[in-house]
Amino acid sequence: MPTEQEVIEQLKAALTEATEKLKEQDKILKDLAEPPGMLARLTNIIPKDATHPERLIIDERLFVLRPKNLEKVRLEIGDYLHVEKSTIGSVALIDKIELPPQPMAVMKVAEITDQGRIMLEAGDTVIPLHKNPLKGVEIGDRLVVGGPSPFLAIAIENLGKAEKHYQFNDELNINWNDVGGQAHAKAMLREAIEYPIIHADLYKSLGKKPIKGVLLEGPPGCGKTLLAKAAAGAIAKLHKSANELSGYIYIKGPEVLSKWVGEAEGTIRNLFNMARAHRQKHGYPAVVFIDECESLLSRRGTGISSDMDKTIVPAFLAELDGLNDSGAMVILATNRPDRLDPAVVREGRIDRRIRVERPNxxxxxxxxxxxxxxxxxxxxxxxxxxxxxxxxxxxxxxxxxxxxxxxxxxxxxxxxxxxxxxxxxxxxxxxxxxxxxxxxxxxxxxxxxxxxxxxxxxxxxxxxxxxxxxxxxxxxxxxxxxxxxxxxxxxxxxxxx
Ligand SMILES: Nc1ncnc2c1ncn2[C@@H]1O[C@H](COP(=O)(O)OP(=O)(O)OP(=O)(O)O)[C@@H](O)[C@H]1O
Ligand SMILES: [Mg+2]
Structure with missing residues (x-):
């Protein structure tokens, strides 16, 4: 365990680093705004691959004659250059600009060409990924991309395949006995999840419909996630499918949110689509578990998560209201129930609250x-x-x-x-x-x-x-x-x- 002093030092160092980064970015922006220079894209190097090229073509119309200082910077087509402003054809190269790539979108890898070029799905068509510093990218992976434009997309992070993101991988062997105490929470959860499966005939003859979902709430570290994992294991066992998709779909609120614009809503839709597909294929409803849900479903307008909650909460409510009776069952977990949007937990939605208490x-x-x-x-x-x-x-x-x-x-x-x-x-x-x-x-x-x-x-x-x-x-x-x-x-x- 680091001492208090060490923690303070670490925090100080992190703060200094962050400030330095901000300063750097600030400088880049300032430089770009300077009147004599302009930002231009390198569109050709002549002759190609030469260490001392004759000329650089920028923005397909301007050129830099016999560029100097190229030992220091290795230029590649597509790079951004800071050049002298000019209305005539020839300009002087001032410097290469390393624009820190900002995440712009999450895009799916549609294909990888024989030359190793990555093509991204973009609506009905595909666009080439401009630069890929990441290793091991596969078809179907979702990449966080950034860059100055969609056609100059640079891969920043690989989120992997969507399905991977939604599953507990190897933790289906946790069972109810691994959860100590929590007798009440266990019983409630088992009733909500297992009864409709075990006693399907009783439910049917009584015309009883499984509930839409439950909310696990309680202080950190008391077993909410653990209970959810036990539930996953129980469902897998009930359907005798411990090694395959058990009908248990898992996401962690903050992970979804930390990604890019539109991704969170997309994820919500995806989640319920997967649940529907699961039911169609296997004939029994899936359980959708959203862990640490307060980050996704916080009270609208508080700005706790971000402005995105304005669109995520309605997307979630729409899916929830559209769930036909046996479409899926939703479990939410949070240690900040006070932050949840009241619409999420109102009567008829996730109206069953299960307290996960501190152990006595x-x-x-x-x-x-x-x-x-x-x-x-x-x-x-x-x-x-x-x-x-x-x-x-x-x-x-x-x-x-x-x-x-x-x-x-x-x-x-x-x-x-x-x-x-x-x-x-x-x-x-x-x-x-x-x-x-x-x-x-x-x-x-x-x-x-x-x-x-x-x-x-x-x-x-x-x-x-x-x-x-x-x-x-x-x-x-x-x-x-x-x-x-x-x-x-x-x-x-x-x-x-
Ligand atoms: N009731 C319990 N029985 C056995 N182990 C427990 C119990 N509660 C917590 N633990 C242990 O503590 C770890 C953390 O618990 P868990 O992740 O389930 O907490 P949580 O309620 O989800 O917390 P948070 O609100 O921070 O997400 C578990 O992996 C487990 O090792
Ligand atoms: Mg947890």
Missing amino acids: QTDSAQIFELYLKKVPTCKAPKEVASLAAEHLFSPATGLVTLRTADGDTFPFTLGHVASGAMLAGIVDRSTSLVLHEALAVSGTKRKAVMEMPLTGDHVIRATGEVHQSMLKVDHSDDIRAWAEARKTKIVGVAAYA
């Missing part, structure tokens, strides 16, 4: 046990787990003391801000402690250490480390949530003594 002491014991069982040197995982969970909620891990309106004081502990991810982390730290003990000695002594199991003491020490780091964190959100859940009011918060 019993849940924590379950989760600890899940992870301790995987540590070969832990001899009695269940006992160690129950001890660890007790310690987690004991005054020994106090963060602050709360005073409630009715005069009570309450030790607010590490347990009250724990998450599955934190507990998994504590177990991992515990194994590090054992490792360090073993590394501190050698030979037969090391063997002896390795024969000693991971114990409750290791877990308690690891918990202590996490406790230390959490003492500095602001817990007001969790304190507020705690008070709300207990329908009490906090009148005082004191440092834990």
Whole structure:
């Protein structure tokens, strides 16, 4: 773990770098605006491939005679040059401009010619990709392209094939038992997803329609994504198709958004098209899972994601409203339900909300046990787990003391801000402690250490480390949530003594 000072240094360095980049771009723009020069495209080099060409043709009409300084810059047709402004034919070359390629669009590779030229799909026709610095591009890949115009497109990033983007690849072997605690969320999710499949006949005879979707909401690291993966595994198993497309379509909100204009809406449409195609082909509805959905479906007009939310949310709602009863089932997950556009979660749309809560002491014991069982040197995982969970909620891990309106004081502990991810982390730290003990000695002594199991003491020490780091964190959100859940009011918060 980097120290606080190191983190500050890293941030400083990143900031300086970003500022430098901005300055550079600023300079390029300023230079371009300078009156004597102009920006022109190199359209021919005569003779071709010469180190000292006779002339450069730019914009197909102007030329640079016996250009100098070409040792430093390697020119290629299509490059942009900064040249002296001129109305007559001959100009002086000032410099080559490296325009930082800005992403402009996402385009699909339609074909690759024998010469290795990449052709991009553009409506009914194809256009050649001008420059491709990327390796391993294949037909069907989606490229983020940039450049001064569509005909001078430069590949910036390969997003791969759309389908890849939409799948959990090799994680279909996670099942419900891998999720500790969360009994309520598990039951709700299973009912929503598995019942319509397992009890299809009952649903049919009752005229019951599967619901359109559910929203998993709750604090970070408590198992929303994990639950979704378990659901994916369950569906695959129900349809006995663990190795192929299981009817589970997955996307992560921020990943979609970070790409280019129009891509997000396209992705939403694509997503539902895939679901429809799936149903047609396999005869049962697909599950569409949108993880970290607040980035895509945030309240319109807040500018939280960007102005694009103005078009993404309606695109999503249109698809949702158009879902015929068994077309697909949508799962959304977020740790910021307050940011969601209310239209998304209103009655008749994604109106089933499933809370994924922080683990209580019993849940924590379950989760600890899940992870301790995987540590070969832990001899009695269940006992160690129950001890660890007790310690987690004991005054020994106090963060602050709360005073409630009715005069009570309450030790607010590490347990009250724990998450599955934190507990998994504590177990991992515990194994590090054992490792360090073993590394501190050698030979037969090391063997002896390795024969000693991971114990409750290791877990308690690891918990202590996490406790230390959490003492500095602001817990007001969790304190507020705690008070709300207990329908009490906090009148005082004191440092834990
Ligand atoms: N209930 C749980 N049981 C077992 N492991 C858990 C549980 N919750 C979290 N974890 C562990 O923590 C990791 C992170 O959890 P997960 O990604 O599911 O959190 P999340 O709720 O989706 O968080 P975020 O809101 O940040 O996306 C999991 O991969 C798993 O290792
Ligand atoms: Mg998640």
